[in-house]
Amino acid sequence: MVNVEHETAPEALAFRDEEGNVNPTFLASVSEAIADGNAENLRRLAAPLHEADLGALIEALDYDDRPRLVALLGSDFDFAALTEVDDAIREELLESIPNANIAEGVRELDVDDAVYILEDLDEADKAEVLEQLPPPERVALQRSLDYPEDSAGRRMQTEFIAVPPFWTVGQTIDYMRETEDLPDTFYEIFVVDPAYQLIGTVPLDRLLRTKRPVKISDIMNEDQHLIEATDDQEKAARLFQRYNLVSCAVVDEAKRLVGVMMVDDIVDVIEEEADEDLKALGGVKGDEELSDTIWYTVRSRFPWLFANLVTAIVAANVIHLFEGSIQQMVVLAVLMPIVASIGGNAGTQTMTVTVRALATQELRRSNTWRIIRREVAVGICNGVGFAIILGTVAVVWFGIRDLGFVIGLAILTVLSVAALGGILIPLTLNRLGVDPAVSSGPFVTTTTDVIGFFAFLGIATLWFGLS
CATH class of the missing domain: 1.25.60.10 (MgtE N-terminal domain-like)
Incomplete structure (x- = not known):
């Protein structure tokens, strides 16, 4: 050997x-x-x-x-x-x-x-x-x-060890030693009634440390965490994460024991769901892989790029409304991308946090308004800070004092709106039954671009008396 x-x-x-x-x-x-x-x-x-x-x-x-x-x-x-x-x-x-x-x-x-x-x-x-x-x-x-x-039913293992509550520890150990058709890996024994409904569980360490004559009913945990076979695998993963489980019973509609989920399956679920959410935020289908064909990848990404093209056209129309102002003050064209870029990044930050909080159910009705106020406050604070920084840069760069005030006010406006849109848009889509990870991006991008261009060019037009 x-x-x-x-x-x-x-x-x-x-x-x-x-x-x-x-x-x-x-x-x-x-x-x-x-x-x-x-x-x-x-x-x-x-x-x-x-x-x-x-x-x-x-x-x-x-x-x-x-x-x-x-x-x-x-x-x-x-x-x-x-x-x-x-x-x-x-x-x-x-x-x-x-x-x-x-x-x-x-x-x-x-x-x-x-x-x-x-x-x-x-x-x-x-x-x-x-x-x-x-x-x-x-x-x-x-x-x-x-x-x-x-669903959990697709992920569960149907091999498990179930014993009646009146068995002793010795009977249970002998059963596990003498029976060949048992799962290769298990961490707890399930206790069931004659209808195969789960009434308790016994961890292996407790079983092995208990004397043989003791009944299973005397050492079982009656408080159990159950997963229904039809539950979404994400719900099962949250249960494992919340209670630090290693395994968990899966039951059918009648609460009969039908399987068990193991922590190794949950690790795969968490990885898959995180991968899907990350790809969705970038406009990529959740099932796209590096091994996919070029044509499949093109078809997968094209809709997202098309949606972004539509948002870019909408933003371009806003710029077109202020064409005259830009012609009279070319410096506005130089600073416009800065306003849009900062607003877009701020909106994406808030949107990412919101989508993740919705996915993990950390964002609920009970704390929605508190989180909205928090994000708006963050947007305002960042807006003030970047207004001072960018306003100073604009004055030093172009030597126009009023330009610093104009771009500073625009930055404050767009960062505040970006924070508000970054949380309200995913929330609204989620309430409408639409996956916010997939759909939030184009809406947030459009909002920040349109508000950013409109605020900057509109304030500049009014302040400098452009037409």
Whole structure:
């Protein structure tokens, strides 16, 4: 046993370089084995890899080498690696793998990982794969697939340990030792009644520290946190985060225990949701990946850019209204971008904080007006500070004393409005049932640009008597 570990360790260590990336030498060896069709060498290289590392290797390979790697590894390919790659790469690989092989591969996975893979198949292929599975596994997978997308039911594991309350600690431990069909990893025992409704939980550490004759009902926690299978995965993630959970029971509409969510699943959920929100704020679809085709990426980003074009045209019309003023005082054209830029950045700051607070439910009806007043106060304070700074710069730069007052007043106005718009626009969209992460950007940009140009050019026109 020691010799085996000694032989595989160098290969496992050589997989990543000092920066944590896939080692080019290792990648070249894998590519060479694929090109030569050397399945034995490829298996030797891939055998020590964790599923996450195998996923990283797949992403690093050339497009044509990915399906060949899966084919050469055959039954030794770990399908769990498909949960670690980009959606586009996973879909491409699944198209190249026969359904019989997919069925054989997902049998070795936890239900949540198997569902994650099967939900990418079209309905015909999905039905064919399920048909080739044993009835118990097929029923478990189908039940999870029947839950809404991005729900807790899709993320839960259906394997768990449930015992009646009248069992003793000794009976429970003996049951876990003697029963083969148990989950590989678990952190607590669920206590259920005859109708399989959850009545309590027992952490493993408490179970192991309690004497064998003690009844389970005497040591169980009756206060539990429950997740309904139809709950959105974000709601489940917030529950884990709020109460520092490691695992949590999932129940159906009748409060019957149907599964368990683990903290490793929640980490993936938090990462996915944060990734989607970040992309949405930048006008990128949540499912866009670096591996997507050029045409798909173009179609994904075009609508957002078009929306920004519309807002730019609206802002340009405001500038057109003051064309005469700009012609008489060209310095206004020099300073306009500064006003718009500061206003846009201020609006984006407030919008980002607001969207995130809405996503995490930190912003609620009870504290809405307090947060609005806070953001407006921040906008006014920043407005005063930048009014003094930019007003001074304008006077020194162009030697026109009144110009400093004009641009200072414009900056104060636009930063105040940007703060107000940055919080009110996402709030309004959220109340209307529209995702504020996706839709707030163009509205906030339009508001800050229009108000910024109108305030600066309007105040300048009135103050200097331009026409």
